[in-house]
Amino acid sequence: MSAAPHVLVIDDELQILRALRTILTEHKFQVTTASTGEEGLTLAAANPPDVVILDLGLPRLSGLEVCARLREWTQVPIIILSARDTEREKVAALDVGADDYLTKPFGIDELLARIRVALRHSLQAQGSREQIVVAGNLRIDLPRHVVTRAEAEVKLTATEFKLLAYLTANEGRVLTHQTILANVWGTEYADHIEYLRVYMRQLRKKLEEDPERPQHLLTESGVGYRFLADE
Amino acid sequence: MPRLRSFASFTASLFPYLLAAGVVGLTTFILYSLGPNLNTPVVALLYLLPVVVSAAAWGRWPAVTAALCAFFAFNYFFIQPLFTFTVHHPPDLLALIIFLLVAIVINQSISQARAGLEAASARERELTHLYDLATALVGLRGFEPIQRAIAEKTLETFEAEWVEIELPPVLLGERTILRLPVEAPPRAADCREPLLIAPEQSSEIRLWRTLPLTPAEERLLKTFANQSALALERAYLASTETRAKVLEESDRLKSALLSSVSHELRTPLATIKAAVTSLLSPGISWNSEARNDLLAAVEEETDQLNRLVGNLLDMSRIEAGALNMQRKWNALDEIIGGVLTRLRPQAHDHRIELDLPEDLPLLPVDYVLMEQVFVNLIGNSLKYAPAGTLIRVSARSLDPETVQVCVSNQGPPVPEAHLERIFDKFYRVTAADRVTGTGLGLSICKGIVEAHGGRIWAENLPAGFAFNFTLPRRWAGLSPLQPPFEPEEV
Numbered sequence: 001m002s003a004a005p006h007v008l009v010i011d012d013e014l015q016i017l018r019a020l021r022t023i024l025t026e027h028k029f030q031v032t033t034a035s036t037g038e039e040g041l042t043l044a045a046a047n048p049p050d051v052v053i054l055d056l057g058l059p060r061l062s063g064l065e066v067c068a069r070l071r072e073w074t075q076v077p078i079i080i081l082s083a084r085d086t087e088r089e090k091v092a093a094l095d096v097g098a099d100d101y102l103t104k105p106f107g108i109d110e111l112l113a114r115i116r117v118a119l120r121h122s123l124q125a126q127g128s129r130e131q132i133v134v135a136g137n138l139r140i141d142l143p144r145h146v147v148t149r150a151e152a153e154v155k156l157t158a159t160e161f162k163l164l165a166y167l168t169a170n171e172g173r174v175l176t177h178q179t180i181l182a183n184v185w186g187t188e189y190a191d192h193i194e195y196l197r198v199y200m201r202q203l204r205k206k207l208e209e210d211p212e213r214p215q216h217l218l219t220e221s222g223v224g225y226r227f228l229a230d231e
Numbered sequence: 232m233p234r235l236r237s238f239a240s241f242t243a244s245l246f247p248y249l250l251a252a253g254v255v256g257l258t259t260f261i262l263y264s265l266g267p268n269l270n271t272p273v274v275a276l277l278y279l280l281p282v283v284v285s286a287a288a289w290g291r292w293p294a295v296t297a298a299l300c301a302f303f304a305f306n307y308f309f310i311q312p313l314f315t316f317t318v319h320h321p322p323d324l325l326a327l328i329i330f331l332l333v334a335i336v337i338n339q340s341i342s343q344a345r346a347g348l349e350a351a352s353a354r355e356r357e358l359t360h361l362y363d364l365a366t367a368l369v370g371l372r373g374f375e376p377i378q379r380a381i382a383e384k385t386l387e388t389f390e391a392e393w394v395e396i397e398l399p400p401v402l403l404g405e406r407t408i409l410r411l412p413v414e415a416p417p418r419a420a421d422c423r424e425p426l427l428i429a430p431e432q433s434s435e436i437r438l439w440r441t442l443p444l445t446p447a448e449e450r451l452l453k454t455f456a457n458q459s460a461l462a463l464e465r466a467y468l469a470s471t472e473t474r475a476k477v478l479e480e481s482d483r484l485k486s487a488l489l490s491s492v493s494h495e496l497r498t499p500l501a502t503i504k505a506a507v508t509s510l511l512s513p514g515i516s517w518n519s520e521a522r523n524d525l526l527a528a529v530e531e532e533t534d535q536l537n538r539l540v541g542n543l544l545d546m547s548r549i550e551a552g553a554l555n556m557q558r559k560w561n562a563l564d565e566i567i568g569g570v571l572t573r574l575r576p577q578a579h580d581h582r583i584e585l586d587l588p589e590d591l592p593l594l595p596v597d598y599v600l601m602e603q604v605f606v607n608l609i610g611n612s613l614k615y616a617p618a619g620t621l622i623r624v625s626a627r628s629l630d631p632e633t634v635q636v637c638v639s640n641q642g643p644p645v646p647e648a649h650l651e652r653i654f655d656k657f658y659r660v661t662a663a664d665r666v667t668g669t670g671l672g673l674s675i676c677k678g679i680v681e682a683h684g685g686r687i688w689a690e691n692l693p694a695g696f697a698f699n700f701t702l703p704r705r706w707a708g709l710s711p712l713q714p715p716f717e718p719e720e721v
Contacts, residue, residue, distance in 0.1 A: 087557060087599060088557070105533065105537055155719040155720075156719060157717040157718060157719050157720065158717060158720055159714075159717055160717075160719075177559075192712060192714075193559050193560050194560040194593055194711040194712045194713070194714070195712070195714040197560060197561065197562045197565070197593055198593070198713070198714055199714065200562075200565070201562055201564070201565070211564075211568075212564055212567070212568045212571070212585055212587075213568055213571060213572060214568065219565050219568070219569050221566075221569055221598055221599055221602055222557065222597070222598040222599040222602075
């Protein structure tokens, strides 16, 4: 990867494109913009980006479609931009392989934070998977199945550990309820959201300083969960 | 098996004849034991008794059998020469003719009376069925309940194997067929009766039954169809009327909205425009503190605009009945936790306390909409309760069916007369120029809570003010699944 990470922004609103190009360039990113899905796919193939920022509400070729087509050949992190109240579309995009989403209107700090997480995640995916995850005062030793909080060992059940391991392996990514259930419990449990709620509550109680205001095991409203090592 | 059954039914059909003969035998036995005290004409008269009884009880042919048996018994036991079947005096044959005549005439009149009675009770049954149908249809408004009622009553009344009620597209937007019982019948319908609702759109009652309909049943089915069509038409008229009312109401809402909103939209826009144009004006070089102030104002006002647009969207969805709820099992503590994180920038002047029991059950709610309810209620408390005071969010199970949530603050009381109306659209207790807002937040809460099947109300506390609402704990009669217990082993 070159010194300046390459961001591809696909959005049909020209004002947004102009603003993002200016702001991201100012923050030392190399920026390419496309105003249609087709153009975005062509640009992505010609000059593979490090992160894609993709609006869901594109004309003709929809954002969801673009997301699916990108995933046919690349694992580049995709951050979805969406309007409010489109949980269904968001979930669909995450299910076809998007990594994260932001709801319009968003603050630029938030966008930059998401881009950083996405870049970090893709670096991790390229290199060897981290064996020991450290998040605040939590230390999760994946191979040895040992979790400590502020140096003290935390007892977890088998499923709790499996869930935690799956979330930490996808650090920074938004995981939909269905994806988590299918990966931790098995596809036949993909609709048993009750299980997930109960286990997340237990995990937070054991791992978070303040389970009602979690720092690492974050809820993505109406969509799923995300593990964040550090803000 | 079939042979056995036909044999059984054969003996059963023979039974009345045996009884008729038996009665004659009994009469003969009694008369014979009375012996010589009786003279022949009296005996002949008394032999009429078993004939009459048979005619009344078992019908024509058993009665004829009784008449023949009576004649032969009379002849054998009582007419000279005794104990022979020979008839010496032709007039004695008269007894046979009279016996037969009596049997036939009595049977005739009895069966006429019986037919009359049957017709009367059939009409009564018919009326009862019609009355049942009418009672079932009264008070039903939706097309689907009406369709179901018609199907159930038709199935019951005509003792059919299957019933199908097909409604035309004009009622529910598409052709809808309700079948009872649900599984598909093996053959095409045995009889059909059109439901005359909309011309040129097919809709009918279809029946499956092994026996063909009697003329009376056919007549009843026609009446059923007419009654059903009437009920559906009535519901259709009522629904168009409601739609007209909704349109009128939403029109009124729109004009109220425009007048309320244009003020609310212009205020932040004015601030943003002023701040941005000043920053862009070439003549002035702003010091960094002034520039930050202006930019902070722009940010605050854009947030305000965003909230406003969100509220308007929510409200229009609630009004249109298009909330598009995505109910799932959700943990209330998780929803409230998310809301508190979101509200942190606005909540630095207040303390917010959570009081949720450990065993609070999962609730079947839409996560995003419920979040909106808490944002609006806590946001309202932040706005009206003085800085430095406590806002408390609590929840508890009232009973196995309901959870009650309470958001209370130490703000000023609301006059009792306003307590109900604060959930109305555009209703504000404080003058609009003193506190910003659309007057929509609380009515959105009401819309969302009610869409979940709950109830929301406000009350004054001894030292403060509280919003309460209830939420159902069950979803389609079900409670959340509990994951199996697991020991801690890692």
